[in-house]
């Protein structure tokens with residue numbers, strides 16, 4: 001089943017609560033929340049306080065994508081703020097296995113993300129512990145970038161490692177790029193600029209089509 005996770009990085013922050021409500025009513029399956037620390041990525045976004053303040057605006061899964069160094073320092077905070085699914089980057093922590101156990105100990109879902117240049121080999125000894133793999137199809141840090149085509153090969157490789165796991169693709173997803181990703185075996189799509197630059201319902205439906 002195809003799931004769409006609009007990234008609120010492209011929402012209007014001056015009315016974030018209303019944006020969450022609108023995107024929920026427009027048929028989103030999850031709310032994708034990009035957390036950036038200005039260290040792991042060259043941009044700063046928001047943290048647990050902001051997530052907590054929007055938690056009551058939607059019953060959808062809060063899909064928290066941590067682009068921060070040593071995310072193990074903040075897992076507990078993000079759980080308390082209302083995260084349902086926490087994604088950490090393989091490149092951001094020395095003890096990836098321990099960090100995944102830490103997330104799961106809270107009873108929330110756990111995922112690992114790979115930057116475009118990171119090999120799927122780094123998933124080999126952790127994939128069976130995960131609820132989802134996130135493949136970055138742009139270099140993380142900003143919305144509105146162009147889809148990197150080599151992601152398609154990576155999707156196929158991850159699908160051959162595990163037939164059932166959710167594979168999420170994040171970056172440059174539009175009605176044009178989503179098709180190849182589905183054919184390669186992905187089933188969860190983050191879309192920021194594409195969804196928020198048009199009619200939310202129409203854009204979400206066009207991705208699902």
Ligand SMILES: O=C(CO)[C@@H](O)[C@H](O)COP(=O)(O)O
Pocket residue numbers: 007009010032034065067138139140141142143144145170171172173190191192193194
């Ligand atoms: O994690 C990130 C960027 O680092 C993403 O979730 C972006 O927010 C996706 O934006 P678009 O490429 O869809 O505009």
Ligand SMILES: [Fe+2]
Pocket residue numbers: 007032033034065170190
């Ligand atoms: Fe993201």
